[in-house]
Amino acid sequence: MRQERLHVISGNAFAIGDGQGDIEVDPQAPVGLFFFDTRFLSRWVLTVGGERLNALSRDDLTYFETRFVLVPGAASHYVDADVSVIRHRSLDDSFNERLTVLNHAAEPAYLTVRMEIGADFADIAEVGQPRHREVVVTPDAERGLLRLRYARGRFARETVISSTAPAEIDRSGMTFRIRVEPDGQWNTDLHIAMTFQGEAGRDMRADLTTHRHHIRRGMRDDLQAWLDRAPQLVAEHEALPALYRGSLTDLAALRYEPLSSVDRVPVGGLPWAMSLYGRDSLITCLQTLPFVPELTPATLRLLALLQGGQLDDEHDEEPGKILAELRYGELAAFGDRPTALYYGAADTTPLFVILLDEYERWSGDGELVRQLRHPARMALDWIDEYGDLVGDGYLRYQSRNPRTGTVNQTWKDSAGAIVDRRCRAPALPRATCELQGYAYDAKVRGARLAREFWDDPEYADRLERQAAQLRERFNRDFWLPHRGHYALALGPDGEPVDALSSNIGHLLWSGIVDEGRAGAVAEHLLGPDMFSGWGVRTLAAGQRPYNPVGSHVGAIWPSDNSLIAAGLRRYGYDEQAARITAGILEMAHTLGGAVPEVIAGYPRSLTKYPVQLPSAGRPQSWSSGAVLLLLSTMLGLRPCGDNLLVDPRLPKGFGRIELLDIPGRWGHADAYGRDRVTVSRPRLR
Amino acid sequence: MTASAVEHLRRLGPSRRVELPDAVAGTVRLDMREEGRTEHWYLTIGDQRVQVSRSTDDAELVVRADREIFDQLARGEIHPAEALMRNEVTVQGDIRLFMLLRRIFPGPPDARHPRELTTGTGGGR
Numbered sequence: 001m002r003q004e005r006l007h008v009i010s011g012n013a014f015a016i017g018d019g020q021g022d023i024e025v026d027p028q029a030p031v032g033l034f035f036f037d038t039r040f041l042s043r044w045v046l047t048v049g050g051e052r053l054n055a056l057s058r059d060d061l062t063y064f065e066t067r068f069v070l071v072p073g074a075a076s077h078y079v080d081a082d083v084s085v086i087r088h089r090s091l092d093d094s095f096n097e098r099l100t101v102l103n104h105a106a107e108p109a110y111l112t113v114r115m116e117i118g119a120d121f122a123d124i125a126e127v128g129q130p131r132h133r134e135v136v137v138t139p140d141a142e143r144g145l146l147r148l149r150y151a152r153g154r155f156a157r158e159t160v161i162s163s164t165a166p167a168e169i170d171r172s173g174m175t176f177r178i179r180v181e182p183d184g185q186w187n188t189d190l191h192i193a194m195t196f197q198g199e200a201g202r203d204m205r206a207d208l209t210t211h212r213h214h215i216r217r218g219m220r221d222d223l224q225a226w227l228d229r230a231p232q233l234v235a236e237h238e239a240l241p242a243l244y245r246g247s248l249t250d251l252a253a254l255r256y257e258p259l260s261s262v263d264r265v266p267v268g269g270l271p272w273a274m275s276l277y278g279r280d281s282l283i284t285c286l287q288t289l290p291f292v293p294e295l296t297p298a299t300l301r302l303l304a305l306l307q308g309g310q311l312d313d314e315h316d317e318e319p320g321k322i323l324a325e326l327r328y329g330e331l332a333a334f335g336d337r338p339t340a341l342y343y344g345a346a347d348t349t350p351l352f353v354i355l356l357d358e359y360e361r362w363s364g365d366g367e368l369v370r371q372l373r374h375p376a377r378m379a380l381d382w383i384d385e386y387g388d389l390v391g392d393g394y395l396r397y398q399s400r401n402p403r404t405g406t407v408n409q410t411w412k413d414s415a416g417a418i419v420d421r422r423c424r425a426p427a428l429p430r431a432t433c434e435l436q437g438y439a440y441d442a443k444v445r446g447a448r449l450a451r452e453f454w455d456d457p458e459y460a461d462r463l464e465r466q467a468a469q470l471r472e473r474f475n476r477d478f479w480l481p482h483r484g485h486y487a488l489a490l491g492p493d494g495e496p497v498d499a500l501s502s503n504i505g506h507l508l509w510s511g512i513v514d515e516g517r518a519g520a521v522a523e524h525l526l527g528p529d530m531f532s533g534w535g536v537r538t539l540a541a542g543q544r545p546y547n548p549v550g551s552h553v554g555a556i557w558p559s560d561n562s563l564i565a566a567g568l569r570r571y572g573y574d575e576q577a578a579r580i581t582a583g584i585l586e587m588a589h590t591l592g593g594a595v596p597e598v599i600a601g602y603p604r605s606l607t608k609y610p611v612q613l614p615s616a617g618r619p620q621s622w623s624s625g626a627v628l629l630l631l632s633t634m635l636g637l638r639p640c641g642d643n644l645l646v647d648p649r650l651p652k653g654f655g656r657i658e659l660l661d662i663p664g665r666w667g668h669a670d671a672y673g674r675d676r677v678t679v680s681r682p683r684l685r
Numbered sequence: 686m687t688a689s690a691v692e693h694l695r696r697l698g699p700s701r702r703v704e705l706p707d708a709v710a711g712t713v714r715l716d717m718r719e720e721g722r723t724e725h726w727y728l729t730i731g732d733q734r735v736q737v738s739r740s741t742d743d744a745e746l747v748v749r750a751d752r753e754i755f756d757q758l759a760r761g762e763i764h765p766a767e768a769l770m771r772n773e774v775t776v777q778g779d780i781r782l783f784m785l786l787r788r789i790f791p792g793p794p795d796a797r798h799p800r801e802l803t804t805g806t807g808g809g810r
Binding site for chain 2: 153156197199259304306309310311315317319328333334335341370371372374386389390391429492
């Protein structure tokens, strides 16, 4: 039986434990307390009188705070327990757990409360099989501390556990021998500080009790302010407001402040991507501009700062390239993985330009466009200089790091994702179709920025010429006339990879599709091989590589679907966009909780219930962001000069929707929409 | 003969360096430690130029490391970000200026242009 897993999150710090709040190493899952990709606690097990505890209830107060109510002993006899324990944990820059032991009996209780404590300092990239590390454990009875420290050269990580109540401290935990009065209680605050050794062994961040309390209070206010800044949704649809609020809250949870940024940016998501991923962050920003635009300038500035500056094979870095992944763990620090700054992505660079333009359209923040002229120019230059690998004008990828580089450097980054209908993989370098759409869009948008903000009309003309040529060439070389859709990719010699895939939906989003072909693309996307009823599959059924539980060869991604729906509306396929929107939102509502990154591709009519994949993380920034993009897509929100255009096309049965106080260059504006079917016919649900 | 960090800095010259972002300006002091003494190099970055001098003045970012580490950075043998995470390099002040070192010092000497993979070998794997 699979253990229930519970988490608290604060930026890129997170703790995953079981339903009782205990943490015990599990090679199958990243269980523990993690911060900056390092496991600072791998054992955290509470006993009372030598017995483990059982949960009576649990209250997930916020994403950074959980309260467990527990009783000692096995489930069979805890009903008459006269002792109970409340475990209240919160996470900010440190992990805090308040233990409260309650005595319900008429006699004083003499109890032994023990916390087993251990840290293995594993890198999250290797939690399945962590290497052995010599951890120096120092019980410090005098100061009431347990110190666990791991060092390798100057690299050092340390966990320091302290208790406000007196404790007996040994190498594997803390013991409290307590007396609790009748109807009385006993408390201790356990504080776990996680430190990164910097200059002269000093800690990088302050570790003061006042600071701690300040932050904890601050986080509640911060979440409320975040929700207050976002537009308010009023909807007749029973599920939509909760889904909207949940997605906003998940996005709040997944913001973090990297070492080199003063503002917070989205991480990928729990549990495997709690770090900066260029693609996830860029897509999340694109999805959330009408709602929480503050994520975008922070993300653009950070990615500009981390833009590639040199040729570097190990890191797949080239001048102008936008980051794929950034990690702080030991494997990255010592070069076992290239992830200290990894650039193995061909889509992040054009997406950077696309986001910069889209952000200005919404915000009117021309100043940022001027400030980021140089990185944006370098990004645009990268597309031609380093992205066009065989000189045929298409954006391609091929890793120069055969050991640890990513083979498929697009959003479908699993090794077997790019294959033809018969499961044959093309040679490298590969030009997937959606990369050409992004490159086209980046050039079109770059031209606008050059003309309107960079005072460079000649460059704008050149980009527009290139974009037009790319569009024409693309529609000639990628179109498969006998199949009526675009190829998934071209191999190095221009040979098409003929699989029918969700990538063609991104082409609509980018605007590279010839008007005359958009209908055929829309028909494929909503056909039975691609549309499961919940959403569009990554790869159409009926082809050899199709597998409903294969992440990129049959499963369904909400983020993918949100871009497809936006693309369909761009070309006027409103009814098709509404079907996808309804499917994804119903899936999210049916599953409850945070929107998963991916679900299985089984037909909805077959399984009735959305089938989850064990590997699917949640919350995930771009999955939560998908809910927001689907919402703005159904309302048809679009900046037009200094005004907000609203052109609602709601799915059947969605009733009335009001989105109030949408921020933008217009100040704040409201959008109203109603399901037109509802007024002419009885409600369907 | 491979250059040391000091030789590299001396050779930088006053000309415009197009790879530097034009909207970024700041001061960076490099504190190179060797055998109990520290040599201070002061970089004034602005308008896509790097002006190099010897000074102990305060800077917006102070980068400290053994001279050998700086030499390895100047030869492109180690990545600044990895050195920072290993705590071989420490920084004080505005860490956002740190990434400029990636533009001022060269990358790995054996690095290839991505097109080199596809020409000659015919591409593919």
